[in-house]
Amino acid sequence: MNLNLYIMLKSSTIALLILLSGLFISCKQSKGLTVSNMKKHHIESNIKGLGDDTILVYYVPLSKMGEDYEPIQDTIFSKNDRFAYDTPSNEPILLYLFSKKGEFTRKSGHPYRPDEKHIVALVKPTDQLNITGELKQYYLDYQVQGSAFNEQYTQVRKNYIEATSEAVSIELKLDALMAINGDTTEINDLFQKRNAVNSAGRNAHLEYIKNNPDKDLAAYYLTRQPWEIFGKYYNELSLNVRNGIFKNALESKIIKYKKYTQVQEAELKIKEGESAPDFELRSLSGNFSLNAVKTKYIVLDFWGSWCPPCTKGFPKMKAYYSKYKESIEFIGIDCNETEEKWRKAVLNYDLPWPQVINKLDIDDDVSVKYGIKAYPTKFIIDKDKKILAKFIGKDDSFYQKLDELMATK
Structure with a gap:
């Protein structure tokens, strides 16, 4: 990994990773909701191992997904493994929840909040979702009931999350080695191992896209795929899915995909001895x-x-x-x-x-x-x-x- 350059992939994937790793350094805290039989909430959750904890929240309206949009942030609290949350949005949102107990601290002192420990849910204004699971050392094992999209998402995730959670322990080893300018060969080996481990999740998502072009979840997974995969499979999605709840995200990525292909073509032409394009x-x-x-x-x-x-x-x-x-x-x-x-x-x-x-x-x-x-x-x-x-x-x-x-x- 070359630390002297910054690869600019302005996609929802890379934006998401940045946001998940460092958004919640300072958040306004909201009063936690108590799970009650008297009222049904958008989200009701019971996660073993959560105990009494701070839950970091952010969400993006689907109409803004794929844009340079500042996610809405919040903080809630769990009590005896349980918490509830009502979203104030009047449109579908993509919601991310993270328990502070799942956080690691890097050698630099900055927090490390692995994707593997996040809850991801699509929440519509009329939804009442029930989340259950268990917080483990390197990942959060959970399932969501109450909507087909979320049930499909957690089922696909369950097939690979234990295997890909090894990437979290590898990341911690990398962090320790890089903090002391450790052996370059060992660091590169760990990078390659981490990439290989993460491929299980990417491959599972791609298989879902291939086999379920008529599902909204396929569109969501496609927005998170590399450019080559996106370009190959976008037109394979059904028309209803392309014009569905992830329409804005897909169209935003199409624009960026066109830019990506033009950059690829230009790179082949911009060589030593060639004329520099005027501007x-x-x-x-x-x-x-x-x-x-x-x-x-x-x-x-x-x-x-x-x-x-x-x-x-x-x-x-x-x-x-x-x-x-x-x-x-x-x-x-x-x-x-x-x-x-x-x-x-x-x-x-x-x-x-x-x-x-x-x-x-x-x-x-x-x-x-x-x-x-x-x-x-x-x-x-x-x-x-x-x-x-x-x-x-x-x-x-x-x-x-x-x-x-x-x-x-």
Whole structure:
């Protein structure tokens, strides 16, 4: 695993993983609901081993699934293994519940909340779901009754969850090794083992998609599949499912899939010696065009303030900008964030070279034209607008190349 680059897969899958691992550092606490025979709740749960605990909650309305949407957060409490929850939403939601007792602490002090210990449920306004199960060391064994979707989901999950829970113990071993800069071979072996273990879940989901194209659960699983699988099986879903409760999520992923395929095609064309695609983007003070640079070499730096390796590389970039700014035009191209965040980042990091912001429309997206798959990515372009070199990640060879180039100019 290369810690010097940030692979940008803007899909619901990767967004979900990020949210599950760190959303609930600070949440507003709600008064817990007491399970009562006098009132039926949307969710009533009895999980062995839960005891008296804090339950972290977040949910996404299905109409917002697949968008850059801030999940609604909440905190409730269990008493003697039991808790209840009523969702305030008047539309179907995807609900995630996590018991603090299921949390591990990384060597860095940050919480680790495994997917294997989350409860996932589709909740409609009229639903009354009953959740039962047991909290185990590395996973939560549970089942949901009250809706066909949730019953199918937990049944499929039950077939692989014990096997894939081994990934949790592997993750803890990896965390311990990486904290002490452990043996690289051992770390890589554990990464491969973890990926192999996780494949059981992915394979089970794919089999369900193949065998049940007329089920909403197949659509949900498909939104979490790699791009190649999504592209292959989307049209296999029945028309009713494609236009069903996961329609928005599927359509959002279609747009991102089209971007993915165009990036794949562009990557094959963007090679050393080929012409650099021209573009015009908005800068802090106007517009910038690549072809407007006539007498200098050019460095294009694709970055984002959400990308730690990008921002960690700024100090050295500043030094090289000062060193070669008379001969090289440095251009920062901010990607995948709002104008407000872009402007704030340029100010906070005090970036002295010209900065532009990428366009969101796929036809005008410069990151697509340049086949960008990971951040930061840098290009060195000569005075004739030919690509001299491409560098992915926080790579010192980029600076070595600049020194060599300036030494021979």
